[in-house]
Amino acid sequence: MSPSISRRRALAAAAAAGLGLPAAASHAAPQPSRRGGQFDQVRVATYNASLNRAKAGELLRDLQTGKDAQIRAVAEVIQINNPDILLLNEFDADEDGAGADLFRSKYLEVGQNGRTPVFYPYSFTAPVNTGVPSGLDLNGDGIADGPDDAWGYGEFPGQYGMVILSRHPILTEQVRTFQKLRWADMPSNLLPTEYYGEHAADLRLSSKSHWDVPVQVGSSTVHVLAAHPTPPSFDGPEKRNQRRNNDEIRLWADYLSPGRRSQWIVDDAGTYGGLAARENFVILGDYNSDPVDGDSWPGAIDQLLTHPRVRDTKPHSAGAVEAAEQGGANADHGTDPQYDTADFGDTPGPGNLRVDYVLPAKSLQIVSSAVYWPESGQPGSELTGTHPFPTSDHRLVRVDLQVRA
Known part of the structure; x- marks a missing residue:
């Protein structure tokens, strides 16, 4: 793991106070009241920012310039929405977390297009499975090399990685990661053993990783459950990606079920079991699964949406x-389009889908939720746009929570 604490500690107090847009910017997301009586109001967001590149080191190069147009636009979206805790999906990982530091110093802490800078004194990142060679011929082409033979699909280690940014302290020593958890160890799994043959027992479940990152908010701890399951596409008749996507989602459903259902789960430090029933949490990430549409295994995301501990606030946008x-x-879609979070190809392609989620525990009080997707011609629509997108084909999703101060 390579957690990173920003050198800008002097800015933490100002950040915690909720730096936002100038009052004149009418399209700013409503800024949460950070303290109200016995509660802190906390904005939690997920954003698949598509900050991935074709080769290792290319994202670092673009971050170092401070001038990359796409990264500046992504930073502006974040500045407008001003979350307190943010998960970034598809942020190419590096060994020492330098990319997260550069993103903060060169982009987020610099006002983009007149926006007010945002500051995150705490961050967390850790290794992911994408692009990490397995040494196995997983796709059966006779060669144990290439992106299809990595533990998670990727051209190089760390491609499509994850980063968590926070204004609140991250309890680094209590973090649990599940990068190396074996798929075969999940009871009643959907692993296509005939396809993988002798290698089936060795496969890792998580295509990137699953992280339980506790964040201290006032006197409370909120567990950020972060993941980015593989797309349920690019499959053969064995449906290996559909199956893996379903079981990656199921990992959190089991994790939130104390007792026998979660006793099989073991983290990378060798600790077994799930999340205690008394703990607060919020599930974040691009789960690549729509409740009705697309290529998901039937009922995949419903494992979380209908979980007895989870609240679906149904963020939406015009x-x-x-x-x-x-x-x-x-x-031909069945999901109400107001809940879509990603603009995918329509002909051919799955169309627009709801795949990005902020799912808080029912024990937390909800203030509001939204998908940042302005209508065309409205302020901010230039940051979402149409293909080729200035930022990402995904939209930032946010939920405002009340947490005991």
Whole structure:
């Protein structure tokens, strides 16, 4: 693991107070009241920012310049929404966490297009499975090399990685990661053993990793459960990616079920079991699964949406409704388009889907939720746009919570 604490500790107090947009910026996301009586109001967000590159080191190079157009636009979206805790998916990882530091110092802490800078004194990142060679011929082409033979699909180690940024202290010593958890160890799993043959027992479950990152908010601890399951696409008849996506989602469903259902789970430090029933949590990430549409294994994301400990606040946007009018695959969708979070190809392609989630515990009080997807012509729509997207094909999703101070 390579947790990183920003050198800008002097800015932490100002950050915690909630730096936002100038009052004149009418399209800013409503800024949460950070303290109200016995509660802190906390904005938690997830954003698949598509900050991945084709080769190792390319993202670091772009971050170092401070001038990359896509990264600046991503930073502006974050500055507008001003979350207190943020998970970034598809942020290429590096060994020492330098990328997260550069993103903060060169982009987030610099006002983009007149926005007010944002400051995150705490961050966390850790190794992921994408691009890490398995040494096994997993795709059966006779060669134990390449992105299909990595523990998680990727051209190089760390591609499509994850980063958590926070204004609140991250309890680093209590973090649990599940990078090396074996798929075969999950009871009643969907592992296609005939496809993988003798290698089936060795496969890792998580295509990137699953992290339980406790964050101290006032007198409370909120467990950030972060993941990015593999897309349930690019499959053969064995449906290996659909199956893996389903079981990656199921990992958190089991983790939130203390007792026998979670006793099989073991983290990278060798500790068994799930999350205690008394603990607060919020599930974050791009789970690549829509409740109705797309290629998901039937009921995959419902394992979380209908879990007895989970609350679905159903974040939505007007921009998603407008984007669904593109037609193509969208015309046959069953999910209400206002809940979509990603703008995928329509002809061919799965159309726009709800795949990015902020799912808090029912023990937490909810203030509001939203998907940042302005309608065309509205302020901020230039940051989402249409293909080729200025930022990402995914949209930032946020939920405002009240946590005991």
